[in-house]
Amino acid sequence: MTIGENLLPEFDAEMTNTRRILERVPEDRFDWAPHNKSATLGKLANHVATLPMFVAVIVHGHGKRPAEAKSKDELLRLLDANIASGRTALAEVTDEYLLAVVPVGRGVTMQRAAMLRTRVLSHLIHHRAQLTVYLRLLEVAVPRMYGPSADEQ
Secondary structure (H helix, E strand, C coil): CHHHHHHHHHHHHHHHHHHHHHCCCHHHCCCCCCCCCCCCHHHHHHHHHHCCCCHHHHHHHCCCCCCCCHHHHHHHHHHHHHHHHHHHHHHHHHHHHHHHHEEEEEEEEEEEEHHHHHHHHHHHHHHHHHHHHHHHCCCCCCCCCCCCCCCCC
C-alpha cells in the first residue's frame, strides 16, 4: 500500500468532519465576524472548503483557486469538488514523489508527504476548530468531530 493510499482513511474522516461543520454554517451570517481582526464567517468557511484542494496542488504542482462560494449550497459543492480532486491525487501519487524533499519557502524544505499533513490536514483542522468557535458564538449547535460535542451527547 502506498503512502497516499494509507492517508486516504484519515483524509476521508477529516473530510466527513469538515462537511459536518460546513453544513451548519448559517448562510445568512456569511458577513459576520467575531472581531474586527477576524475573518468573516463566509471567508473562513470558504477557506475550510478550499483547503482539501491543496492535496492535488501538492501532488500535481499546480492548481487554480476557485471562486468564493456565496451560499451554503455553493460552499458544499466547492468542498465536494475539492475532496474529489484530493482523493484522486492521494490514490494515484507514488511514494517516490511524496518522499521527495522540496522547497517550501524562505530556505525551508520538506517532504511532500509532510506537506500533506502540515499544510493541508493540520491546517484544515486548525481552521475547522476556529469555525466551531464561530458557530458557538452564533448559537449554532456544534456537531460531533472526534466524539460527542456539548450539543450532541
